[in-house]
Amino acid sequence: MLRHLFVILATLVVLNSGQVTVQTESDDQDSDAVQAQKKEIIEATKKLLTAIAAGDLDAYKKMCHPSLTSFESESLGVLVKSTEFHRYFIENVVQQPGVSHTLIVSPYVHMLGEDAAYITYIRLTQNIGADKKGQTSRAEETRIWQRENGAWLNIHFHRTGATSLHTK
Numbered sequence: 001m002l003r004h005l006f007v008i009l010a011t012l013v014v015l016n017s018g019q020v021t022v023q024t025e026s027d028d029q030d031s032d033a034v035q036a037q038k039k040e041i042i043e044a045t046k047k048l049l050t051a052i053a054a055g056d057l058d059a060y061k062k063m064c065h066p067s068l069t070s071f072e073s074e075s076l077g078v079l080v081k082s083t084e085f086h087r088y089f090i091e092n093v094v095q096q097p098g099v100s101h102t103l104i105v106s107p108y109v110h111m112l113g114e115d116a117a118y119i120t121y122i123r124l125t126q127n128i129g130a131d132k133k134g135q136t137s138r139a140e141e142t143r144i145w146q147r148e149n150g151a152w153l154n155i156h157f158h159r160t161g162a163t164s165l166h167t168k
Contacts (some may be wrong), residue, residue, distance in 0.1 A: 038109040041117045041145055044152040045104070048143075049123070053100055057090045065146065065153040072159040073139070100127040115147035123159075 030038070044063065051059035061083050072081045074089065107121040120142040129135050139161040145152045 034111055037111055037114075037117065040152060041109045041119050042107055044105070044145060044154075045119050045121075045143060048154060049104070051101055052090060053102060055090055057087055057100075060086070060090055063152075063154055065155040068154060068159065069156045072157070073161070100125065102126075116145065118142060118144045 038048065048060065048063045051057075051063065053142045055155045064082075064083050067081065068083055070085075072080070075085065080086075103124040103126070105122040105124060107119055109117055120140075123139045123141050124136060125139075126136045128135065139159050141157060141159045144155050144156040146155045149154070
């Protein structure tokens, strides 16, 4: 029972207005090298989501491959190519420091080789709306990463969900 509680707690990764806390469970079956690579993918994902939350388009573009593709709720199921579609949302969504909180739940990383991997997780985003009421949205995300010239680049992602819950 205590181990199950640890597993639940250990599978949370928190992003909070640019501050990131990592709590993950290591997979004892993986070699140290593979565990290190998986940590790199989680860190790259956190950095990317932090750039999005901060409205930092330049940092976002540096972490995405120029031919990035995606399927997401905002594109209404249409395959989006490049970061241009995302520019509008990143530049126009104003995040107030301390008001937004993103939680990455149960991240799972699978290495596809030395220079490729995917990560899948549930993304919960909490914020306070203009009406001063709390809002939480949920989305399921999968991101595919490729290492080029020593840097991990997001080459594709798929987001479903984006359901919201409003609280008092």
